[in-house]
Amino acid sequence: MDPDRLAADLADPALDDLTQRLGRPYLRRRLGLEQDHEVFSFTRPGAHFFYPENWYSVHGFIRACLRVVGLYGRAQRNCRALRVVEHRLPIPRLPEPLIGLRILHLSDLHTDLDRRITAAIAERLGTLDYDLCVLTGDYRARTYGPIDPALMGMRALRTQLADPVYAVLGNHDSIRLVPGLESLGIQMLMNETVVIERGGERLYLAGIDDAHYYQAHNIDRVAGQIPDDGCALLLSHTPEVYRHAAHAGFGAMLCGHTHGGQICLPGGIALTWDARCPRRLAAGPWRWGGMVGYTSVGTGSSVVPARLNCPPEITIHTLARDRTIT
Numbered sequence: 575m576d577p578d579r580l581a582a583d584l585a586d587p588a589l590d591d592l593t594q595r596l597g598r599p600y601l602r603r604r605l606g607l608e609q610d611h612e613v614f615s616f617t618r619p620g621a622h623f624f625y626p627e628n629w630y631s632v633h634g635f636i637r638a639c640l641r642v643v644g645l646y647g648r649a650q651r652n653c654r655a656l657r658v659v660e661h662r663l664p665i666p667r668l669p670e671p672l673i674g675l676r677i678l679h680l681s682d683l684h685t686d687l688d689r690r691i692t693a694a695i696a697e698r699l700g701t702l703d704y705d706l707c708v709l710t711g712d713y714r715a716r717t718y719g720p721i722d723p724a725l726m727g728m729r730a731l732r733t734q735l736a737d738p739v740y741a742v743l744g745n746h747d748s749i750r751l752v753p754g755l756e757s758l759g760i761q762m763l764m765n766e767t768v769v770i771e772r773g774g775e776r777l778y779l780a781g782i783d784d785a786h787y788y789q790a791h792n793i794d795r796v797a798g799q800i801p802d803d804g805c806a807l808l809l810s811h812t813p814e815v816y817r818h819a820a821h822a823g824f825g826a827m828l829c830g831h832t833h834g835g836q837i838c839l840p841g842g843i844a845l846t847w848d849a850r851c852p853r854r855l856a857a858g859p860w861r862w863g864g865m866v867g868y869t870s871v872g873t874g875s876s877v878v879p880a881r882l883n884c885p886p887e888i889t890i891h892t893l894a895r896d897r898t899i900t
Contacts, residue, residue, distance in 0.1 A: 685727020711744025
């Protein structure tokens with residue numbers, strides 16, 4: 575860690591609001607961990623050697639392998655062949671007026687990886703019907719470096735999104751992105767909770783900071799802002815906090831991070847999903863105890879613009895009451 579650089583980051587006026595909102599110790603720790611991450615190590619928590627995220631220095635090798643087998647062109651086109659997934663999300667104790675609420679869920683946008691992918695996403699977003707939008711992290715392609723290209727990509731997507739939009743950070747995201755994203759009208763939930771009201775009833779929407787690499791999440795804090803009998807939905811970048819979220823009383827959780835494997839064997843069989851969770855939680859709908867969850871396979875692509883046997887998705891969750899749990 576470079577103490578002088580950290581001091582300069584902490585003194586950045588753009589981060590003044592975050593210092594007041596989250597506290598200086600939190601901001602200092604997050605920025606310090608981001609600096610540490612730039613000195614890459616395969617021994618970092620959650621790292622898997624064969625996961626493409628760890629292969630920035632040899633991303634050309636991945637492309638070359640796909641070219642040799644004649645799949646690179648198709649794999650690139652697959653990244654722009656977005657599917658819209660309509661999913662019924664049953665939540666315990668969901669109040670009657672909130673039944674039918676439609677939530678647009680985008681994850682792992684990596685907007686600065688390939689402008690063609692971002693343009694394809696923007697084009698598709700303008701045709702959708704929903705009540706609110708949630709973003710579950712990873713707006714930047716690399717896990718370090720400049721943030722402006724990612725903000726430019728997010729600006730292009732934001733013009734196609736209806737209000738309100740809520741979001742959390744992922745393991746690719748610097749906390750320095752927060753002021754820029756919020757200036758676009760995206761409300762970032764940094765271990766914070768907001769209330770969605772309809773017909774006099776409430777849904778508590780909580781969001782935590784990245785739990786994969788930075789481990790900056792605080793489930794106790796967000797759960798403490800929700801009444802014991804409240805209906806609560808958690809946004810997390812990664813599914814790895816599934817047990818903690820379920821025992822904290824959340825009725826549902828939306829997440830991403832895994833990309834569903836991105837480059838999979840036929841049948842969508844992922845070779846790796848870079849998350850400490852059971853395979854069944856790595857893509858699509860799942861249940862853990864009294865909590866239901868959904869892991870997006872990602873709207874964008876990571877490291878290389880290539881997908882095989884794992885198409886990107888835009889998800890629309892329609893809320894329903896889970897009558898199997900009381």
